[in-house]
Amino acid sequence: MIEKQANLMLIGVGGGGCRFASAAVRAFGGALPAIGFDTDALATRGIGNMRCMIVGAQRFDGHGTGGDAVKGRQALRDDQEAVRSALAGVRLAVVVTALGGGVGNGATPQVLQILRDLGAHVLCFATLPFGLEGRERGQAAERALPLIEEGSDALVVLPMDQLYAAAGVQEPLADAAPRAEETFGAGLTLLWRLILAPGFISLDPESILAMLTQTKGRCRFAVASTTGEARAAEAVAQLCRSPLLGPAPTLQEAQAVMLGVLAGGDLRLAELTDVSQRLRASLAPACELRLGTVLDERYAGQIQLVALFFDVLREKGASPAADNESDGMAEVLGPIPGERRAAARRSRGKTVARQAVRGRFKDVEATWLNGEDLDRPTYLRQGIALDR
Amino acid sequence: MAIPPIAALEIGTTQTVALVGEIDEARRVTITGRGVYKTSGVRKGQVFDVDLAKIGVAKAVQQASEESDVDVGRLLLAVSGGHIEAKINRGSIPVRARDRIVSHEDVEEVTELAQALVLPPDRDIMHTVSQSFSLDDQAGILKPEGLSGAQLSLDMLVIHALRNRVDNLRKVVQSVEMDVDDVVFSGLCVALSVLTSEQKRNGVAIIDLGGGTTSFLAYADNVIASAGSFGVGGDHITNDLAVAFNLPTGRAEELKRREGHAQVSAATNLKRLIIPEELGMQERSISLKAFHTVINARQAETLRLVRTALHEAGILPRLNAGIIFTGGGAALPGLTDLGRAIFGLPCLVGEPCNVTGLADVETPAAYATAAGLVLYGFKTYQETGIMHPVKEFLQGIFRR
Numbered sequence: 001m002i003e004k005q006a007n008l009m010l011i012g013v014g015g016g017g018c019r020f021a022s023a024a025v026r027a028f029g030g031a032l033p034a035i036g037f038d039t040d041a042l043a044t045r046g047i048g049n050m051r052c053m054i055v056g057a058q059r060f061d062g063h064g065t066g067g068d069a070v071k072g073r074q075a076l077r078d079d080q081e082a083v084r085s086a087l088a089g090v091r092l093a094v095v096v097t098a099l100g101g102g103v104g105n106g107a108t109p110q111v112l113q114i115l116r117d118l119g120a121h122v123l124c125f126a127t128l129p130f131g132l133e134g135r136e137r138g139q140a141a142e143r144a145l146p147l148i149e150e151g152s153d154a155l156v157v158l159p160m161d162q163l164y165a166a167a168g169v170q171e172p173l174a175d176a177a178p179r180a181e182e183t184f185g186a187g188l189t190l191l192w193r194l195i196l197a198p199g200f201i202s203l204d205p206e207s208i209l210a211m212l213t214q215t216k217g218r219c220r221f222a223v224a225s226t227t228g229e230a231r232a233a234e235a236v237a238q239l240c241r242s243p244l245l246g247p248a249p250t251l252q253e254a255q256a257v258m259l260g261v262l263a264g265g266d267l268r269l270a271e272l273t274d275v276s277q278r279l280r281a282s283l284a285p286a287c288e289l290r291l292g293t294v295l296d297e298r299y300a301g302q303i304q305l306v307a308l309f310f311d312v313l314r315e316k317g318a319s320p321a322a323d324n325e326s327d328g329m330a331e332v333l334g335p336i337p338g339e340r341r342a343a344a345r346r347s348r349g350k351t352v353a354r355q356a357v358r359g360r361f362k363d364v365e366a367t368w369l370n371g372e373d374l375d376r377p378t379y380l381r382q383g384i385a386l387d388r
Numbered sequence: 389m390a391i392p393p394i395a396a397l398e399i400g401t402t403q404t405v406a407l408v409g410e411i412d413e414a415r416r417v418t419i420t421g422r423g424v425y426k427t428s429g430v431r432k433g434q435v436f437d438v439d440l441a442k443i444g445v446a447k448a449v450q451q452a453s454e455e456s457d458v459d460v461g462r463l464l465l466a467v468s469g470g471h472i473e474a475k476i477n478r479g480s481i482p483v484r485a486r487d488r489i490v491s492h493e494d495v496e497e498v499t500e501l502a503q504a505l506v507l508p509p510d511r512d513i514m515h516t517v518s519q520s521f522s523l524d525d526q527a528g529i530l531k532p533e534g535l536s537g538a539q540l541s542l543d544m545l546v547i548h549a550l551r552n553r554v555d556n557l558r559k560v561v562q563s564v565e566m567d568v569d570d571v572v573f574s575g576l577c578v579a580l581s582v583l584t585s586e587q588k589r590n591g592v593a594i595i596d597l598g599g600g601t602t603s604f605l606a607y608a609d610n611v612i613a614s615a616g617s618f619g620v621g622g623d624h625i626t627n628d629l630a631v632a633f634n635l636p637t638g639r640a641e642e643l644k645r646r647e648g649h650a651q652v653s654a655a656t657n658l659k660r661l662i663i664p665e666e667l668g669m670q671e672r673s674i675s676l677k678a679f680h681t682v683i684n685a686r687q688a689e690t691l692r693l694v695r696t697a698l699h700e701a702g703i704l705p706r707l708n709a710g711i712i713f714t715g716g717g718a719a720l721p722g723l724t725d726l727g728r729a730i731f732g733l734p735c736l737v738g739e740p741c742n743v744t745g746l747a748d749v750e751t752p753a754a755y756a757t758a759a760g761l762v763l764y765g766f767k768t769y770q771e772t773g774i775m776h777p778v779k780e781f782l783q784g785i786f787r788r
Binding site: 068105145147382 | 431432434436470618619620623624626627628630631632637674675677678681682685686689692693695699702704705706729730731732733
């Protein structure tokens with residue numbers, strides 16, 4: 001299992017992100033490769049179950065950034081080589097960040113950039129601050145989102161208000177935070193288990209990566225947990241009305257769904273079929289549903305569901321993989337980190353070379369930026385297929 | 389003494405704009421003459437044919453001159469292009485006085501030092517903008533004089549350009565027997581004409597979408613904190629469309645103006661654009677969705693270039709007043725929505741609000757650079773009194 005985990009990494013960014021990642025490690029109950037990045041040594045002191053790297057220590061002396069995204073970014077940049085070393089070899093990263101603060105807003109895009117340079121695929125979970133934290137903090141979080149969305153293969157945005165509502169939090173505030181972290185951690189852990197310990201139906205890293213390369217931008221995340229006779233029906237109902245899904249878009253608008261089912265050895269095939277059929281009934285007929293199961297005796301009597309709802313898929317042929325003339329999947333999932341984007345770049349080079357595309361700029365000095373000739377049409381360089 | 393009229397010229401990639409502005413006793417600047425003519429011989433802000441480019445200059449200046457009734461002999465020139473870069477340069481000196489109190493001379497010395505950025509021999513400094521002083525480990529000081537400390541530092545934003553590109557633009561003006569008083573970065577001009585003092589205080593970025601270039605300038609904490617220019621503009625959208633759909637450039641431009649949109653909407657899924665029979669090609673139709681996809685890809689990429697520059701400069705989180713678009717490219721429908729999605733900030737199309745006399749023009753955003761250049765001229769004249777903007781005579785003499 002360790003070997004199988006070698007290319008997977010859970011990454012927490014900022015105080016909130018580290019706490020959520022730690023909760024997932026706790027819920028997982030075993031060795032889960034995880035790392036956190038923060039500037040505040042005090043905030044991460046209580047996290048003992050994963051490695052937390054203090055970034056920007058020379059500049060900030062182990063203190064927080066005071067909510068300043070510029071400082072968060074500087075901190076990560078100060079130590080980016082150390083961060084790069086810590087993330088070397090990662091192929092699929094799940095990044096958890098709490099937006100609104102300095103490190104979450106400022107350092108997350110930098111971490112995503114490093115992962116991108118390393119050729120890793122990224123599923124990012126970003127929480128938005130509570131409404132009561134004020135408009136300014138909410139706006140700061142919203143501003144960071146476009147950079148994070150573009151740096152991720154798929155992004156799940158979770159407003160804290162919705163996360164607490166989903167956790168059914170009624171407790172005093174002191175107990176509410178751990179409860180919400182626990183709910184989130186349990187869902188995240190289930191995703192991990194699906195990859196590492198597949199049951200009756202497998203959802204391996206390749207399937208998840210393939211799904212991520214098809215998606216574009218944001219997706220939604222929901223969890224459900226039930227027991228009892230009608231547990232299958234209740235779990236699907238709970239999942240579909242999860243506050244995490246937000247009011248819009250509706251489930252009918254989802255283009256693809258990845259569903260994980262965690263249960264004990266008492267899970268019956270009829271129940272699994274029931275879960276699948278009931279969820280499919282809530283989705284559009286064309287929606288693709290991928291199912292994976294994890295069977296674990298510790299969950300006997302229960303059914304836990306975790307689902308990622310993808311609302312926008314790339315058009316057929318529009319992904320970088322589709323540019324390649326060889327087997328797209330093999331190109332996407334090349335064994336060496338960095339291969340995917342390198343392959344896509346090579347492919348783009350070939351495509352562009354085949355066509356005289358500089359048009360009216362053929363006689364003037366080219367505009368080069370980061371190794372790309374910007375005079376060549378963007379849609380060609382980015383491998384966007386056009387609907388003729 | 390009355391301030392004489394000021395003439396300003398922008399040799400854009402698509403059009404050449406000449407404006408003449410006058411200032412009244414209440415210090416209001418009014419555009420009294422304007423001339424616009426199609427540009428030839430310029431690509432991406434760079435002159436490649438002086439003879440072609442001078443036609444546009446001569447025509448535009450003639451129109452502005454006739455409309456304002458001012459004989460234009462000298463003018464200010466706006467410059468943009470991918471060769472323009474900006475860099476923060478830090479100057480640092482020990483405070484000289486024994487009591488360690490910063491003197492006026494210290495401030496002057498550190499300012500000179502911060503301005504003296506060493507550049508490659510083919511580049512010239514266009515503008516220098518003071519950021520803030522630091523005294524020992526205390527940063528963000530605006531007026532250090534009288535304060536105590538051992539080491540005084542100043543961060544200076546230095547905007548510089550390739551000398552030959554600027555000289556080539558000057559040559560175009562000189563070829564129609566006019567003199568250039570000063571050359572000014574177009575981003576600075578746009579900011580002068582469009583931004584309010586409140587926007588500058590709150591932090592704002594202005595993005596000028598020209599035909600061949602995209603220039604930007606950002607204010608943070610009331611100071612110009614970042615600036616730059618890319619050799620990518622509206623012509624690239626046109627070229628992308630021409631390549632994608634095998635269209636003549638003129639047709640691609642016309643369709644872009646008529647049917648262009650910065651975002652791809654599901655509503656366009658089944659709609660098609662009719663391309664009339666032309667240059668031996670039969671009448672045909674193309675997908676409107678594909679048409680918008682090409683535009684969206686280019687426009688989004690261009691905005692992301694600016695976003696990356698602002699992000700690298702650490703300014704993005706400080707732009708509380710959002711993003712303002714100007715230039716001919718600002719007329720593209722859906723641009724502000726695309727901008728909001730890319731920057732995560734409020735976006736709007738700006739107009740030259742700090743001058744009057746442009747109320748009746750169809751796309752005021754396209755005049756923002758030249759209008760700002762006129763304002764720059766008056767500002768410089770008022771501050772130094774040494775500008776000779778149009779002619780070195782009293783107004784009564786050079787009036788026709």
